Amino acid sequence: MALKDVWQAARQQRQQEVQTRQAEVRQQLTTIQAQLQQEAEQLRTDLGLFRLGLASENRARQTQFQQVRNALQQFRRSLQQETQAFLGDAHQQRQQQAAMTARDLDEFVRLLKADTAQFLSDCAAERQAAAAAVAKQLQAFVQALRQQTAEFLASAAANRQAMAAALLQQLDDFVRSLQVQTAQFLTLTAQERAQMAEALMQSLGDFRARLRETVADLRQDLQLDITEIQARVAVLRAETQTFLTDTHAKRLKDQAELLQTLATYYQSLQTDVEDYLDELALIRQARANQVHRSLAQSRRDREAAVAELFDRFARFRAELQAFRANLAHYVWGTGTPLPEPPPLPPKAATKPVVSAPPAQAQTPPAAPAKPAPPPLTPPPAKTVTPPQPEAVTQVEFTPPPTPNPASAAIAPEPPPAPAPPAAQSDSAKLDSANAVYDYLKACQGARLAQIEAALGASRVQTVNALRSLIERGMVTQRDRIYYINGGAEA
Incomplete structure (x- = not known):
């Protein structure tokens, strides 16, 4: 076989390898784009x-x-x-x-x-x-x-x-x-x-x-x-x-x-x-x-x-x-x-209840007891004064929204917050979170890959531990780097 034929065969082989690598990279980019589109749809x-x-x-x-x-x-x-x-x-x-x-x-x-x-x-x-x-x-x-x-x-x-x-x-x-x-x-x-x-x-x-x-x-x-x-x-x-x-x-x-x-x-x-x-x-x-x-x-x-x-x-x-x-x-x-009637005392500030409105709005106050009948003599005109409209206009009325079970059933549930670390029964997760916290405290900030390599943990365990620390306010993230909060305690 001539030297030119050998070189051409090697060149064709290299071109095929380059095309194969390009196809693999293109397939990976397509997969990543599909995942991002799925998250956007969600x-x-x-x-x-x-x-x-x-x-x-x-x-x-x-x-x-x-x-x-x-x-x-x-x-x-x-x-x-x-x-x-x-x-x-x-x-x-x-x-x-x-x-x-x-x-x-x-x-x-x-x-x-x-x-x-x-x-x-x-x-x-x-x-x-x-x-x-x-x-x-x-x-x-x-x-x-x-x-x-x-x-x-x-x-x-x-x-x-x-x-x-x-x-x-x-x-x-x-x-x-x-x-x-x-x-x-x-x-x-x-x-x-x-x-x-x-x-x-x-x-x-x-x-x-x-x-x-x-x-x-x-x-x-x-x-x-x-x-x-x-x-x-x-x-x-x-x-x-x-x-x-x-x-x-x-x-x-x-x-x-x-x-x-x-x-x-x-x-x-x-x-x-x-x-x-x-x-x-x-x-x-x-x-x-x-x-x-x-x-x-x-x-x-x-x-x-x-x-x-x-x-x-x-x-x-x-x-x-x-x-x-x-x-x-x-x-x-x-x-x-x-x-x-004596004015109603101001209602104490209490935490509102979602299930039912206050009882004062449903049951009217009892009418005052009638006094003993006095002698039948017409009262003087100056003692009776009808209420003025100005005093009534000061009352602001707002229709009370009563809770509706149907609307409560239709209303979208908020995204379920992940369970706090204190409610988890698995001690391995607590140990992983403590290990991540100790590492970040020692190195004064690190990336996700550095934490994973230093602790020898899997990607899922590291991400779960960081999410738990962020929810408790012990760790913050800036520019893809995780830091310890100044007031956080282990």
């Missing part, structure tokens, strides 16, 4: 569930508002019917005063409707603002994750292309040097053979001139020349074989070194990608816990506001009952007006 699903939960809560709140509004309208109708019954049975001399009282009551109802509509509009605006803020935060997080993933894939592709270009350049340089050496060798061999042919022709000419004189000497000289030529040809063959053997060995050595370099780079790239994915999982878990805590705080604030609203509604009902009692005594004139 985030979209969680966002959809969160939006469905907000919509269900909104519908439940609207239903509760409608129920409270119906109750108020029914109460208003009953109050109007009682007032009309009192005014129909009253004496003709009290009709003018009863008409004034009815106008005051209509003004009070109108102001109450205006305050209720204003409060409902404020509640709707606050809910929309909160939902928009949460959606904006989730969208910004998804956009940042996509941008980081795109930058990482672009940098990995650029590094791979640069290494491939450098490798191709080295192979081209080696091929060109081999071609130059082979051309020089063939040129030198051709020159030597030409010189040998000229010397042989000269010898033959001399031989023909001296043929008739010295046949025996010419034959002997010719035999010596043939022996010398054969020796030179054998030396040239041995040198050529040695050169080809050395070239083949060098090519195999270069190929082995190249394969070792590519394997090392592949392992380091795979380790970096795994570290980065584990850190992304830790960051996503921390952000999910933060969102869960903020939602729980918002729910507690809303329940406290509902409890306060029920308290104000109870006071309002007490004032309405007192006004009704005073109006009855004023219309009938059977005695002195009843004393004003």
Whole structure:
């Protein structure tokens, strides 16, 4: 086989190996991209569930508002019917005063409707603002994750292309040097053979001139020349074989070194990608816990506001009952007006309960006991003063959201927080977390791969230990490096 054919076969083999390595790297990048897309789909699903939960809560709140509004309208109708019954049975001399009282009551109802509509509009605006803020935060997080993933894939592709270009350049340089050496060798061999042919022709000419004189000497000289030529040809063959053997060995050595370099780079790239994915999982878990805590705080604030609203509604009902009692005594004139009920003491600040609203909003306060009937004498007009609308307008009413089991069942559950280390029964996990904490405290910060190599633990154990320490506030992460908090205790 010629040297050119051997070189072409080796070149085709190297090209096939390069194509195989490119296909493997492309397959790994496709797998990583698929995993990232799956995580993005999971985030979209969680966002959809969160939006469905907000919509269900909104519908439940609207239903509760409608129920409270119906109750108020029914109460208003009953109050109007009682007032009309009192005014129909009253004496003709009290009709003018009863008409004034009815106008005051209509003004009070109108102001109450205006305050209720204003409060409902404020509640709707606050809910929309909160939902928009949460959606904006989730969208910004998804956009940042996509941008980081795109930058990482672009940098990995650029590094791979640069290494491939450098490798191709080295192979081209080696091929060109081999071609130059082979051309020089063939040129030198051709020159030597030409010189040998000229010397042989000269010898033959001399031989023909001296043929008739010295046949025996010419034959002997010719035999010596043939022996010398054969020796030179054998030396040239041995040198050529040695050169080809050395070239083949060098090519195999270069190929082995190249394969070792590519394997090392592949392992380091795979380790970096795994570290980065584990850190992304830790960051996503921390952000999910933060969102869960903020939602729980918002729910507690809303329940406290509902409890306060029920308290104000109870006071309002007490004032309405007192006004009704005073109006009855004023219309009938059977005695002195009843004393004003004492104001309700301010409700102590207690932690709101999610299961049921306060009991004050469900059961109206008992009416004060009627005093003994005084002598039947008409009371002076100056002692009875109907309530002014200004005093009523100061009462703010908010429809109490009663808990709905259906909405509670539909509402999306927050992402389950991982169990704290104190609740785990496996002592191996506690030992792993303590070992990681001691190592970080000794080295003043380390990466995930360094911790795994130093402790000799698996990737799953190391990640679980770091997640447990981060949840307890003992370890923080900055720039993919884990540090010990200043106030944390083991």
